[in-house]
Amino acid sequence: MERSPISRKLTSRFVAGSALDDGVGVLKKLSGDGMLGTLDFLGENVKSLEEAAQSREAYLAALDEISRAQLPATVSIKLTQFGLDFSEEACRANVVGLVERAAAMGSRVEIDMESSDYTDRTLRIVSSLQEQMPGHVRAVIQAYLYRSEADIRMLSGRKIPVRLCKGAYHEPSTVAYPGKAEVDANYVKLMKLLLDEGTYPAIASHDEKIIRQALRHIQEQNIARDRFEFQMLYGIRRDLQRELVGEGFRLRLYVPYGNAWYPYFMRRLAERPANVIFLAKNLLRS
Template sequence: MNIFLFLARRFIAGETFEQAKEAVKRLNDRGFLVTIDILGESVTNKEQAEKARDSYIELLKNINTLGLNSNVSLKLTQMGLDIDDSYCYENVVKVVKTAIEHKNFVRIDMEGSRYTQKTIDTFKKVLRVYPQNIGMVIQSYLYRSKEDIICAIENRHRIRLCKGAYKEPPDIAFPDKRDVNKNYEEMAKKLLLKGNYPAIATHDERLINIAKSYAKENNISKDRFEFQMLYGIRRDLQERLITEGYRVRIYVPYGTYWMPYTIRRIRERKENLWFVLRNIFRR
């Protein structure tokens, strides 16, 4: 089997909704909340963008019909951001409208830095018309995020905080992981204290422990925030947090366009890279 496909299977719930549905049910049964991502990004034609939009609309209907405890996460370049901003906005609005009909929620993932401002602008534009049911992501590796988080808190935006998964130059992002972590810690505390139901998205046990202690010290109850983790990563930690009574949402990706997502996961951890290289050279 293709080594990338083999690794992808650890990080994705399958290539079809049928497969993803079973994974989501299993997670829900164990007490996890879920956000489903239909894999896709960097779409260059309207046909693909509309197919992705319609798949999300169908997904939201299925979540409702099947009674799954899941919202959805999508990327703007999947909805046509590279084609035209307004066109992308219209596609997102259609998905958000369906989410509202089914009392659900849409999280706009954050992509590489060339899309940061456009993503924030589109998010705010949707918010003006549909102030509920939509959230965004802030990445702690970007210098600008210190300002973005203040603005998000002031405006009661629903934020998922992550470290950031794209390769960024040192003039816009911290090159040193220690600074990324320090920034994450500061921003997580701000969000916990003043944010609107923030999502602390990380597998970093040290940062998770800091968030737990900070919430406890400041009497922030466990229902005022959630932890989020990726499907297939640190399952032990995911289970432990559930046992301790925290809300934990698992990001469950599925679909056939799994390569870019898998490459990001491989890059994040050198053990994953070694696994790939070992298997390539073994052939």
Template sequence: MVEKLTKNFFLYLSKSKVLNKGAKRWGLRLGASQVVAGVSIESVIKSVKELNDKGLVCTVDHLGEFVFKKEEAVQATTVCVDTLEAISEAGVKCNLSVKLTQLGLDIDKRLCLDNMNRILDTARRTNNFVRIDMEDYTHYHQTLEMLKELRRKYNNVGTVIQAYLYSAKDDLEKLKGIPLRLVKGAYKESAKVAFQDKKKIDANYMKIIKQHLLTGSYTAIATHDHRIIEQVKEFCHQNNIPRNQFEFQMLYGFRKELQEEIARQGYTMRVYVPFGKDWYGYFMRRLAERPQNVSFALKGFLSRK
């Protein structure tokens, strides 16, 4: 009960525009630097190189969402393009993740589509892959529609399916053959569209992982749950699913030793590495997922001098 209240509290804070504005002034204090790799492209490339040296591959995400000005969407797109260029120039093993709301989805669909075309053209030229992050449910169907349209022209783009949604199984069926990241889900959604019970979410998560793997589709299993990771390994072994058909993913700053151990075992282990000034919403959702990480914030606050 307490854990649920704590989660709801941080999810509520994550949507505060006032606190988000203040967070940009604070910089990466309050512990966010432990889970966000700086504010610049240079800083995130440095972190990616360090992770690559440990046998880990990466995907970087320029943080930001819910943009309502065209100029901001275009600027965010430019950062994504520059990031892809920097990845290519540095020769690091790294993809890119993007959020459609940061690229103008709430302003104009055509603007967002044009921005995605610009990003994907750069990714194709630099031989890279772009993942469209899934956001809250109000943007869910728009994201799937955008993916469908983009896949007509590009094969280097995929998205995310959230296991807490009732529709996950059916939507996954329509996305056979598309590289997907499968997650449990990090937003607070209504019981009308999403499971509320952790056990049901976990059970559905394993169901959709098996479902996508058995279609022969490339599958990214994004979880810090070692029990689920072991179940996936065993399932793949029993069903002769090759290791080059799937990967594990974890967040930057979490379970570092487990990440490196998985890589040593010969599995692809990808680290999701966020960067940028607009880190507040991301950080609050991480605290909501793992309330024990409030200690991050306390340590950051106490050491900010």
């Protein structure tokens, strides 16, 4: 399915393309439009440590291209793509080389957060990378998890930048708020905590109500525009993206590329069932 001829038609709204050049092409365009980027080489839960090493090589090549083109971009990785299912130590060793390369070029590695099975291990690795190379990693926290306020306080204490998102995995109610209203309320609470006390936080959401609350808080608390950034996914709410950039806010777009698009794509569909109808109509039309 991932390599079938219709796959490009299905995925083009959310995925830059199958090759690194496609991702870098989008970053260049974004940069021309005044936006920052973070490049995601699609993949997760690799089946061997050899595959994990291939992911690392792909990301090193991505950082080289970003550096060569002098783009204002970071990379975003998933630790299960770097071997976390096999060994925490082997995974960490794979990521260290990438953070070193990012540090040498003044960039950063953003470590996506996966399902709650991985939260402790992910935060352990992020914390140890921050100790070794301060300022060159970013953690991700999901507002749907009950534990997230404590995690944010821990990360802020270590001056680790945090990307705050709502969370994209199916989690049981023993660990996560089951209702949208509760998740949204927790998001707003954590967002304010990060804006007030965090280190260069990223507000990652397309929720217009939440963005408006962020803007209000930023204005009321007189928070400088270079102390935080907004983040959104490639292909989602382009109108809101343009508005924020037009008003002079920093916005970074998450740009995925590669062939292993299936899980990423399915999460985007699950977030908005209307996408399924939209896609079906487009496929029928073409």
